[in-house]
Amino acid sequence: MSYSRQSLMCRCYGAMKKCFVFTSPFLLLIAGADKDGNLIQQKLHSICCMVGEGCKYLYDVISDTFSWGIQHVQDTGIFDCNGNLELRVIIASVVLGAYSLLLFSYVWKSRNIRARIRLKQDSCRASINDLKKNIIQVPSKRVEEILSCNFQELRRRLKKGEVTATEALAAFQQKALTENDRLNFLVEPVKEAEDLAKDCDQKTNRDRPLNGIPVSIKENYFMEGYHSTGGMSTLLKYGTVKEDGVLVKVLKHLGAVPFVRTNIPQLMMTFECSNPIYGCTVNPYNLKRGPGGSSGGEGAILGAEASILGWGSDIGGSLRIPSHFCGVYCLKPTAGRLGSKSNEELDEGLVQSLINPTPGPMARDVDTLVEAMKAVLCPFMFELDPEIPPIPFNTEVYESKKKLRIGYYYSDGYVTCIPGVKRGLDEALEGLKNRKHELVEFVVPDVRAMFSELFCKACFGDGSEHVMNMFNDDMVDPTITLIVLMHQFPKFIQKYLSYISTWVTNDRVTGEQMRAMLGVGSVTDWWELTGKVIEFRKSFLQKWKDLELDAVVCPTFPYVAPPTGAVKYLIGGVTYTTLYNVLNFPAGCVPVTKVTAVDQIAMQDYPSNMAVEKFIKKYFSADTGGLPVTVQCVGLPYQEEMVLRVMKEVELGVADLKQS
Numbered sequence: 001m002s003y004s005r006q007s008l009m010c011r012c013y014g015a016m017k018k019c020f021v022f023t024s025p026f027l028l029l030i031a032g033a034d035k036d037g038n039l040i041q042q043k044l045h046s047i048c049c050m051v052g053e054g055c056k057y058l059y060d061v062i063s064d065t066f067s068w069g070i071q072h073v074q075d076t077g078i079f080d081c082n083g084n085l086e087l088r089v090i091i092a093s094v095v096l097g098a099y100s101l102l103l104f105s106y107v108w109k110s111r112n113i114r115a116r117i118r119l120k121q122d123s124c125r126a127s128i129n130d131l132k133k134n135i136i137q138v139p140s141k142r143v144e145e146i147l148s149c150n151f152q153e154l155r156r157r158l159k160k161g162e163v164t165a166t167e168a169l170a171a172f173q174q175k176a177l178t179e180n181d182r183l184n185f186l187v188e189p190v191k192e193a194e195d196l197a198k199d200c201d202q203k204t205n206r207d208r209p210l211n212g213i214p215v216s217i218k219e220n221y222f223m224e225g226y227h228s229t230g231g232m233s234t235l236l237k238y239g240t241v242k243e244d245g246v247l248v249k250v251l252k253h254l255g256a257v258p259f260v261r262t263n264i265p266q267l268m269m270t271f272e273c274s275n276p277i278y279g280c281t282v283n284p285y286n287l288k289r290g291p292g293g294s295s296g297g298e299g300a301i302l303g304a305e306a307s308i309l310g311w312g313s314d315i316g317g318s319l320r321i322p323s324h325f326c327g328v329y330c331l332k333p334t335a336g337r338l339g340s341k342s343n344e345e346l347d348e349g350l351v352q353s354l355i356n357p358t359p360g361p362m363a364r365d366v367d368t369l370v371e372a373m374k375a376v377l378c379p380f381m382f383e384l385d386p387e388i389p390p391i392p393f394n395t396e397v398y399e400s401k402k403k404l405r406i407g408y409y410y411s412d413g414y415v416t417c418i419p420g421v422k423r424g425l426d427e428a429l430e431g432l433k434n435r436k437h438e439l440v441e442f443v444v445p446d447v448r449a450m451f452s453e454l455f456c457k458a459c460f461g462d463g464s465e466h467v468m469n470m471f472n473d474d475m476v477d478p479t480i481t482l483i484v485l486m487h488q489f490p491k492f493i494q495k496y497l498s499y500i501s502t503w504v505t506n507d508r509v510t511g512e513q514m515r516a517m518l519g520v521g522s523v524t525d526w527w528e529l530t531g532k533v534i535e536f537r538k539s540f541l542q543k544w545k546d547l548e549l550d551a552v553v554c555p556t557f558p559y560v561a562p563p564t565g566a567v568k569y570l571i572g573g574v575t576y577t578t579l580y581n582v583l584n585f586p587a588g589c590v591p592v593t594k595v596t597a598v599d600q601i602a603m604q605d606y607p608s609n610m611a612v613e614k615f616i617k618k619y620f621s622a623d624t625g626g627l628p629v630t631v632q633c634v635g636l637p638y639q640e641e642m643v644l645r646v647m648k649e650v651e652l653g654v655a656d657l658k659q660s
């Protein structure tokens with residue numbers, strides 16, 4: 001069945017269900033009264049007896065509710081109950097029958113969904129067990145030797161034939177399987193990895209830029225023969241992908257060996273890495289905490305040093321948040337620089353063109369990111385996707401020794417950063433100063449309005465309708481139940497709830513976000529929104545130009561890895577990352593420090609005015625020792641090389657500080 005027919009059916013079913021659920025209590029009230037205002041108890045009773053004893057309880061509840069309802073109607077005198085008794089019996093039976101049908105269809109559907117999920121889980125488990133049984137045997141000393149190499153060293157050894165691609169693959173497979181038992185970052189291994197590695201071992205292939213390098217790939221990347229679901233089991237129905245996406249094709253062409261597919265949050269629009277198909281991934285530094293998302297599986301596998309180069313994606317922070325929580329490096333390029341044909345359009349209809357997602361690399365040092373970008377920005381990719389601007393990596397910008405003028409800020413004006421994050425930025429700035437760069441304070445514009453009025457409105461412009469239709473045929477992960485449940489209510493109730501939530505949380509952003517997720521009303525509204533985004537970009541750019549900045553360095557996120565299950569209370573933090581998606585500026589993360597006991601004690605002075613701050617105080621005052629902190633380096637659109645240069649400067653600056 002086509003996507004659009006499927007989507008139309010879901011929409012109809014959803015609308016009917018909503019309509020029915022909200023009107024039927026009134027129909028039942030009308031149907032339940034006879035001319036004296038008494039309930040048609042006997043008749044209902046006999047119907048219920050026919051269905052069996054089990055319904056008796058239901059009948060009692062309904063009957064009591066009717067009695068109360070009718071009494072209430074009579075007391076208020078607004079309904080004179082002179083209708084036709086038989087008609088009411090029919091209405092009552094129809095309503096009850098329809099409820100039973102709905103219940104039955106719900107149970108049936110849930111059964112099918114569970115079966116679909118179980119099937120996929122079984123096949124993933126079998127794949128993992130298969131690899132465990134058949135993994136190429138490499139002596140453990142050799143494995144350790146390979147795993148201890150950085151990217152440059154591993155590439156050099158592979159090129160010289162000192163390490164074979166097959167050995168490198170086996171070493172990372174072994175490490176990934178071991179770490180996965182602890183962290184659950186694996187969706188499934190890539191079955192053809194061994195064949196790809198064997199091919200890399202041919203002498204004629206050794207000069208390829210990524211020859212023999214094992215790479216991990218986020219689940220939403222298209223790979224022939226694999227499902228790409230974004231954690232939505234409903235998308236399993238469309239089967240496995242028929243063709244590799246652009247980046248996978250490019251990586252294979254360059255000699256890389258994709259060896260595992262990694263986990264994501266359900267729908268990929270939050271940063272709690274959990275979904276009903278593949279379960280919950282945890283943080284390599286603290287198993288009670290999350291790795292972030294949506295590229296959370298990538299964060300965890302790289303943080304656990306079970307991969308050397310990974311590929312994720314980002315529309316609101318999905319590369320940067322897991323990098324920050326797991327202490328790894330990443331580059332979120334300008335949306336467009338690596339195209340959009342690698343991992344998007346999981347489902348037609350989920351595409352909007354105002355704020356675009358982008359694929360990007362994740363790694364364990366800046367050099368790997370640089371080499372990855374140099375490699376993929378190649379004629380082969382420009383030919384495959386002519387929409388990608390054919391701009392190769394600008395080595396001159398990256399290697400320039402020119403002193404830079406760098407803007408910085410400690411707060412974006414909304415959620416205050418915890419002490420460990422502030423200290424991380426202190427260290428990065430000190431390192432940059434020591435390397436003779438000029439630092440300039442930078443004040444960012446209103447991020448609250450940016451997040452709700454621009455980011456949420458753009459990403460959920462259809463009032464989250466398309467997404468909600470997908471949930472009609474899926475289980476909802478507990479990490480997003482609340483927000484999905486809220487969308488079941490009619491819009492006017494959601495609006496009402498949004499005002500209550502502003503009042504309860506003492507935070508206007510929560511309510512504004514809820515209203516923004518109700519979408520825009522018309523094409524005119526969408527154009528207006530587009531105008532606002534353009535205006536926001538223009539005025540930000542002007543500020544940047546006025547200060548003559550080369551780059552900006554700032555916190556990646558206001559807090560470190562949160563306990564699993566806590567993200568729903570901490571969403572406000574995303575203003576730090578979403579800002580650079582709305583602007584479409586490239587940004588990367590560099591790990592700079594880890595939370596200390598002193599940082600934890602300093603949490604006593606953390607504000608607790610808004611609910612989000614209270615939750616931050618609750619979750620980050622203890623048990624955060626040793627959790628990584630990164631800083632975010634930002635550049636102007638299409639200046640990925642400048643971002644990488646600043647990242648390198650931060651990396652070197654912080655390393656110097658630690659040595660001195």
Ligand SMILES: CCCCCCCC/C=C\CCCCCCCC(=O)NCC(=O)O
Nearest residue numbers: 268269270294313314315316317318357464
């Ligand atoms: C209607 C149900 C939607 C449930 C999703 C929760 C929504 C929370 C609202 C806004 C928060 C935005 C957080 C963004 C996190 C980063 C996501 C991201 O970059 N995804 C893109 C990708 O993975 O490619």
